[in-house]
Structures are given as C-alpha cells and as structure tokens.
Amino acid sequence: MSQDLLAIPCTTIGGERKKLADFGAKAFLVVNTASQCGFTPQYEGLESLWKRYADQGLVVLGFPCNQFGKQEPGDAKAISSFCELNFGVSFPLFRKIEVNGDHAHPLFVQLKREAPGLLGTQRIKWNFTKFLVSGDGRRVTRYAPTTKPQALTAAIEALLDG
Numbered sequence: 001m002s003q004d005l006l007a008i009p010c011t012t013i014g015g016e017r018k019k020l021a022d023f024g025a026k027a028f029l030v031v032n033t034a035s036q037c038g039f040t041p042q043y044e045g046l047e048s049l050w051k052r053y054a055d056q057g058l059v060v061l062g063f064p065c066n067q068f069g070k071q072e073p074g075d076a077k078a079i080s081s082f083c084e085l086n087f088g089v090s091f092p093l094f095r096k097i098e099v100n101g102d103h104a105h106p107l108f109v110q111l112k113r114e115a116p117g118l119l120g121t122q123r124i125k126w127n128f129t130k131f132l133v134s135g136d137g138r139r140v141t142r143y144a145p146t147t148k149p150q151a152l153t154a155a156i157e158a159l160l161d162g
Helices: 002-006 042-056 076-087 106-114 149-161
Strands: 027-033 058-064 130-134 140-143
Touching (some): 027 042, 027 106, 027 149, 042 058, 042 149, 130 149
Parallel strands (some): 027 058
Antiparallel strands (some): 027 130
C-alpha cells in the first residue's frame, strides 16, 4: 500500500509527469474537482488550506473530472484559467481524469481501495470527494463532497505534527 500509492504516475495540467512522492510532502489532500459543480466554491477553501499549510508540508492536489453531471467540460487551458481567475488556485492541478469505471485513474483506484466509502463502496459518488493521505502513503482518510475543506484542519494538523 504505502509506496505504491506514492509511486503512481500522474500528469499535471501542464503536461508534466509527477508522482506524489515527487512532492516530498508530510500530507497530501487529493480531490476530484469540477468547475461547474455546486461544490466548486470549495476551491477557495482548498486554496486556503494550501496557503496555510504548504510551508509545513501539506500538498493539495486537484484532479478535474467530468464524470458527474458533465460538470468539467473544458480542456486543460480552460480548467486552469477558470481555477486561477475565479479562485486564485495556485496548488497543483492535474489533467482531467476519470475516477470510476474501467478507465479510472490508477491513483483513484488505489485511494478508493485504501479508504472505501459508505458501506465499503469503492465508487466515488460526486465531485470534491477528498482523500487525506499521510506523507508515507500509509494512512488514507476519505471525506465526502459535502465536507468543507476547513473541516479537515484538525486532521491535517495531526498528520503534519505526526
């Protein structure tokens, strides 16, 4: 589980190949995002967490996804511009991916395996599902889309202090 999660290759919104391990973080907050979702204002909270805790070792990672209500229809440039202009997003964004089904990105396949949802389901129900991952990849906690980013403060601080 541990190193496998951190070694899964991902592609940034700018086209660069990265693994979670490349960020050298004490904690990761991995979120499937969308620009036209009722939860889209959570970008602001995610950016706030990033700014508040980046120096202490938190990395927020946004993975745009168009699987839920087709709420992320844009290409990489449109997504990046939207996030920056509307929410000042400066945390790393990745290329649009799928989080469920046969074409689910391997990172999300592993996250769902490590932290199943309600009643053990491995499906993600909607945009802005959050996974808080320890820096060594050994602990993964899943949070519902309705959980506001600021509600994760204590859990983030526990990982950063641990």
